Amino acid sequence: MAGELESLEKLLEKHIPPDELREVWRLLYGKEIRPLDLPSCASQAAxxxxxxxxGYGFEAAQEQTRRPRIVRVGLIQNKIQLPTTDPVTEQISALHRRIAEIVEVAAMCGVNIVCFQEAWSMPFAFCTREKLPWTEFAESAEDGMTTKFCQELAKKHNMVIVSPILERDSVHGDTIWNTAVIISNTGAVMGKSRKNHIPRVGDFNESTYYMEGNTGHRVFQTAFGRIAVNICYGRHHPLNWFMYSMNGAEIIFNPSATIGELSESLWPIEARNAAIANHCFTCSINRVGTEHFENEFTSGDGKKAHRDFGHFYGSSYVSAPDGSRSPGLSRVRDGLLVAEMDLNLCRQTSDKWNFKMTGRYEMYADELTKATQPDFKPNIVRE
Amino acid sequence: MAGELESLEKLLEKHIPPDELREVWRLLYGKEIRPLDLPSCASQAAxxxxxxxxGYGFEAAQEQTRRPRIVRVGLIQNKIQLPTTDPVTEQISALHRRIAEIVEVAAMCGVNIVCFQEAWSMPFAFCTREKLPWTEFAESAEDGMTTKFCQELAKKHNMVIVSPILERDSVHGDTIWNTAVIISNTGAVMGKSRKNHIPRVGDFNESTYYMEGNTGHRVFQTAFGRIAVNICYGRHHPLNWFMYSMNGAEIIFNPSATIGELSESLWPIEARNAAIANHCFTCSINRVGTEHFENEFTSGDGKKAHRDFGHFYGSSYVSAPDGSRSPGLSRVRDGLLVAEMDLNLCRQTSDKWNFKMTGRYEMYADELTKATQPDFKPNIVRE
Structure with a gap:
């Protein structure tokens, strides 16, 4: 990508002297986190x-009655591997090969839970509004080829895998959903979590393909901690993060596909705010690169029809409940971010800040119920 | 404040070349905003x-059926003026004089609505847990000396004033509240808005002095736009911002008092996220300086008893619904931030991103109601 910056972090490090850089990171990224000492075989393979x-480590205080609960999480961002005009199954297989390669490195780094980007087994073709061949990328969450591929990986590496795909639900009249499949480290499919909020924004007119999810705010009790998945546009909805947290999530993944012009200044804010507001870890994963399509399409933004969506800026990162965050991965290259976290930090932060205790949720349940009524009267004071 | 940085912005501007700085600001602060051309008499007076x-300007697109709705908002941050051991009324009067001086400059800059910091007419003495003399700073919201002072200012300058004070409510058994008084540009008291969420965090053990507010989420229809006030710790609660927005607020003020060690990495995130999530402007105002008290007190953080709270880091700033934000005011000095905003940007951003339309609030009202029940069962999937 000529002209695209590799990362904000590299730019700041290039220009700011180390003693002042420390204060910049404190103000921008919070409490200092520890770079992980990853094995050299992993660095070489990458x-x-x-x-x-x-790789970065987030630490918690020592407790007397709970042992540290250390987990290593992997976030993977990647480009599509073949042109979007290639046969569907070849495109899928090429993505499987790329992911297998990166997961291999995640395993070397001791990753326990890995999450891929939104609709990872396909190009993000929803901008085209065309149905074929794109709906052919949809697969069964339970036994599609991508789920089977992930089950093998999970068993091989003893790793929980969060696999966000386009789901074909043949049990319900061939409905299509945007779904994350959660696969246990044993290789079993634990269940699925569907995208709760669907954008109708510029090129992201995804309601052409699938509707709002009906799986609520499930949390998955894995061998390594309680996880949930808030897919893409759901990150703009604070209540979505909140309900996953109320159901007990300690790590909320946000597999996404979003582009620079639209959202890049929102990207570092929303998931990090969710980690703070809900006393949990959040993992933000974005696609990377530019994807080209055969036929022109319009974005509804008054500009000319075009054949690509814009630049997916990567920049995947992890936020902690104490407000600290990791640097982002590259804005232009594939990447694997390894984050070691002591999950005890969630309850420790909750005990410090007490947002759930001071939340007054009865009042909000009541006000929200009223606000959704057609005859709702806003509370406006006039002189 | 020896050793305290003046501002992040000045540090970055010192080291980063202008062409690269532009990209840094785009990534950190969003769409470029316009520095305001403030009158030289104002700069000289300041x-x-x-x-x-x-001063900065936030612009909106031209519409055919609505004219631009331009408003100038002023955010004021200031140190206390006298030692905390001085007589109460002298401390209050000195703060009145300082604020009158800064508001005079705001008037030169054409400010229509001004907001002061939390409990602006007193030192932030709640850390001491002592009652006298601090409760003597509490005044009637309707006709206390500080409200009368603000009414005069409002009339003189044709300016709406948001005046956050410690309120003595003699009608309800001498209850004390943390309250913002909203004074119309005509000088009339429009009403009051009480702090909805009260911290019990370290030195911020404010529930010793006042309880959760009972004025709900009122929005005030002023001559210059619909405003609301989310006081201090309420910024950690996404639902609090949300209900002000559902009631129609276009600008939500967040008068605060918060210190570096505790919250500085959260400060740029929470109010900005609220502006994004709710399609409105948010105005974050923090106290500045360090306040010393006569008697030692403990923070409950395992450290030694101390006589000051820590450094209030100022850094007041404005966030826009499109995710852009202004630079922050000084971390160490008093300040006035003037923001010109076209309120049409709120509905334009809402029409673009549709968060209220895609919010699924019926579902959340239902889930939230269930989550507040003592027998709530979290939705946890096990293998």
Whole structure:
């Protein structure tokens, strides 16, 4: 991507002297986090396979009655591998191969839970508004080829896998959903979590393809901690994060596909705010690169029809409940971010800040119920 | 404040070349905003009176059926003026004089609505847990000396004033509240808005002094736009911002008092997220400086007893619904931030992103009601 910056972090590090840089990071990214000492075989493999590898550790205080609950999480961002005009199954297989390669490195780094980007087994073709061949990328969440592929990976590496795909639900009249499949480290499908909020914004007119999810705010009790998945546009909805947290999520993944012009200044804010507001970890994953399509389409933004969506800016990152965050992965390259977290930090932060205790949810349940009524009267004071 | 940085913005501007700085601001602060051309008499007065003066303009697209709705908002941050051991009424009067001086400059800059910091007519003495003399700073919201002072200012300058004070409510058994008084540009008291969420965090053990507010989520229809006030700790609660927005607020003020060690990395995130999530402007105002008290007190953080709270880091700023934000005021000096905003940007952003339309509030009202029940069962999936 000529002209695209590799990352904000690299730019700041290039220009700011180390003593002042420390204060910049404190103000921008919160409490200092520890770079992980990843095995050299992993760094070499990442370098050879041409992807960005970074690792950071988030620590918690020692407790007397609970042992530290250390988990290593992996976030993967990647480009599509073949042109969007290639046969569907070849495109899928090429993505499987790329992900297998990156997950191999995640395993070297001791990752326990890995999450891929939104609709990872396909190009993000929803901008086209065309149905074929794109709906052919939809697969059964329970036994599609992508789920089977993930089950093998999960077993091989003893790793929980969060696999966001386009789901074909043949049990309910061939409905299509935007769904994350959660696969246990044993290889079993634990269940699925569907995208709750669907955008109708510019090129993201996804309601052409699927509707609002009906799986609510499930949390999955994995061997390594309680996780939930808030897919893409759901990150703009604070109540969506909140309900996953109320159901007990300690880590909420946000697999996404979003582009620079539209959302890049929102990207560092929303998931990090959710980590703070809900006393949990959030993992933000964005696609990377530019995807080209055969036929022109319009974005509804008054500009000319075009054949690409814009630049997916990557920049995947992890936020902690104490407001600290990791640097972002590359804005232009594939990447694997490894985050080691002590999940005890969630309850420790909750005990410090007490947002759930001071939340007054009875009042809000009542006000929200009233606000959804057609005859709702806003509370406006006039002189 | 020896050793305290003046501002993040100045540090970045010192080191980063202009062409790269543009991209840094885009990534950190969103769409470029316009520095306001403030009158030179205002700059001179600010310089003479020793406070930071900055001005920025947020623009909206032209519409055919609505005219631009331009409003100028002023955010004021200030230190206390006298030692906390001085007589109560002298401390109050000195603060009145300082604010009158800064509001005079706001008037030169054409400000229509001004908001002061939380409990602006007193030191933030709640850390002491002592009652006298601090409760003597509490005044009637309707006709206390501070409200009368603000009414005169409002009439003189044709300015709406948001005046957050410690309120003595003699009608209800001498109850004390943390309250913002909203004074119309005509000088009339429009009403009051009480702090909805009360912290019990370290030195912020404010529930010793006042309880959760009972004025709900009122919005005030002023001559210059619909405003609401989310006081301090309420900014950690996304539902609090949300209900002000559902009641129609276009600008939500967040008068605060918060210190570096505790919250500085959260400060740029929460109010900005609220502006994005609710399609409105948010105005974040923080106290500045360090306040010393006569008797030692403990923070409940395992450290030694101390006589000051820590450093209030100022850094007041404005966030727009499109995710852009202004630079912050000084971390160490008094300041006035003038923001010109076209309120049409709120509905334009809502029409673009549709968060209220896609919010699924019926579902959340139902889930939230269930979550508040003592026998609530979290939705947890096990293998």
């Amino acid at each position: 370098s050879k396979a041409g992807f960005d590898l970074q | 310089s003479k009176a020793g406070f930071d003066l900055q």
